[in-house]
Amino acid sequence: MVWLVVAISLALPGAMLLTLDNLRPLIPDLERPAQVSVMLAGVLDLEQAEALQRELATWESVEDVTLVRRDEALAVFGEQTGLSGLLMSLDHNPLPHALLVSSSAPRTDAALSQLVEAIDALSGVDRAIIDNQWMSRLKQALLATERWGIALGAAMVLGAILALANTLHLAVDARREEILVVRVIGGSPGFIRRPFLYTGLYFGAGGGLLAGVMLWVLSLWIAGPVNALFVLYGSLGQIQGPGVGYPLALIGLGAGLGWLTSWAASARYFSRLEAS
Amino acid sequence: MIEFERVSRCFGDQDALRSLNLTIEQGEMAFLTGHSGAGKSTLLRLLLLLDRPSSGDIHVNGEPTSKIRSRMVPRYRRRFGVVFQDHRLLFDRSVHDNVALPLVMAGFSPTDTARRVRAALDKVGLLSHEQANPAVLSGGEQQRVGIARAVVARPEFLIADEPTGNLDPQLSSEIMSLFEAFNQVGVTVLVATHDLPLISRLRHRIITLHEGRLAGVTAQ
Numbered sequence: 001m002v003w004l005v006v007a008i009s010l011a012l013p014g015a016m017l018l019t020l021d022n023l024r025p026l027i028p029d030l031e032r033p034a035q036v037s038v039m040l041a042g043v044l045d046l047e048q049a050e051a052l053q054r055e056l057a058t059w060e061s062v063e064d065v066t067l068v069r070r071d072e073a074l075a076v077f078g079e080q081t082g083l084s085g086l087l088m089s090l091d092h093n094p095l096p097h098a099l100l101v102s103s104s105a106p107r108t109d110a111a112l113s114q115l116v117e118a119i120d121a122l123s124g125v126d127r128a129i130i131d132n133q134w135m136s137r138l139k140q141a142l143l144a145t146e147r148w149g150i151a152l153g154a155a156m157v158l159g160a161i162l163a164l165a166n167t168l169h170l171a172v173d174a175r176r177e178e179i180l181v182v183r184v185i186g187g188s189p190g191f192i193r194r195p196f197l198y199t200g201l202y203f204g205a206g207g208g209l210l211a212g213v214m215l216w217v218l219s220l221w222i223a224g225p226v227n228a229l230f231v232l233y234g235s236l237g238q239i240q241g242p243g244v245g246y247p248l249a250l251i252g253l254g255a256g257l258g259w260l261t262s263w264a265a266s267a268r269y270f271s272r273l274e275a276s
Numbered sequence: 277m278i279e280f281e282r283v284s285r286c287f288g289d290q291d292a293l294r295s296l297n298l299t300i301e302q303g304e305m306a307f308l309t310g311h312s313g314a315g316k317s318t319l320l321r322l323l324l325l326l327d328r329p330s331s332g333d334i335h336v337n338g339e340p341t342s343k344i345r346s347r348m349v350p351r352y353r354r355r356f357g358v359v360f361q362d363h364r365l366l367f368d369r370s371v372h373d374n375v376a377l378p379l380v381m382a383g384f385s386p387t388d389t390a391r392r393v394r395a396a397l398d399k400v401g402l403l404s405h406e407q408a409n410p411a412v413l414s415g416g417e418q419q420r421v422g423i424a425r426a427v428v429a430r431p432e433f434l435i436a437d438e439p440t441g442n443l444d445p446q447l448s449s450e451i452m453s454l455f456e457a458f459n460q461v462g463v464t465v466l467v468a469t470h471d472l473p474l475i476s477r478l479r480h481r482i483i484t485l486h487e488g489r490l491a492g493v494t495a496q
Contacts, residue, residue: 186355
């Protein structure tokens, strides 16, 4: 019973961490260098645009510059929107030449803003746009999810600690008479505490082991549909199981919790006993 | 040698012991008597450092116990063998394991432990019950197991709190003879008891407490 409570309390945060581990490689966009769209002034001709492209390419904070010619842009726009016919009727192309600038600067908001400002200040540039809002949103959403996971995990671990503490308190209380005798005849606190530390270790490590098994079974169970989903999304990735690391970490965590909880529970009991 | 020097112990406005001066010589056997609440148990608790005096000090072989830090208290207590009125045996283990407890605590090897346990049980006449559960023994036998546990680690001092409280006169007399036998091999023995008719027949000092004070010492 105690094993099961500890196992469930540890398996849930473990499953959450495993899920995050699996999600991380699915967000390759975050790893791609940030791109700045630079709209050039409408009066700039192709030569001037190419000159600007060459200049930007020499910048240290710029990795790559691609020129999008105005007629090319109009064609793509017409194709994607289905408005080619309407666009053909325009007497001139309203789109300017544009540059797509990949940043080699660190992926911080401040570094990107600095680059955008520098490009914006160039003559011939109408405006430089960086669509980093979606990125910020995604980042914040991930951060919020992670924190939610940590909070939930902490609550579950606290539950495990309370279950262990209650069990150990009962175990200590059941041997009250023995503790009293051993104390009077010269048993050291370490000697008195030892069996309870082993009890804590037994329940904690056992719970951790069971949590590892649960995680393993769970990942096997959901692997089929999740892998199918990956294929449907065109990803070549496969679900990553808990491996050896997760069960080992869970056993270690369980054992540590069991040991510390039994230490605390027995210390609390002994100090009360001393006071009485 | 145990010396109480102006030892007092107060609980709120109640004085359990009042400025007690008392010396128990090395190798002596003495009885501690007095009515309930006279301070006998308080005195024994203070001696075993289960409690500390409100004032005064207790010296054991010249060493002031007030200087003993809590970390060193278990080691200090191992110098005493303690016999309780209600035996305080652990019924979830055998007679052998009960008696072995102080040796296990002190880290004796299993072979040495077994040898000493058998010697102690032999002294109290219970060698044949070594593997029995203490619950199946009579009151007198249980008390003798308690005594074997108290002496198995060969303590300097043997302290007994009402060891014959639940026994008939015949068994009580046997228990006292056991204490005398240990005293004869050099152990200092202090027995707190109500059993005046029994102890008055024995030729040992009787220390009487009354309301926390020393009411009299009878040398015999």
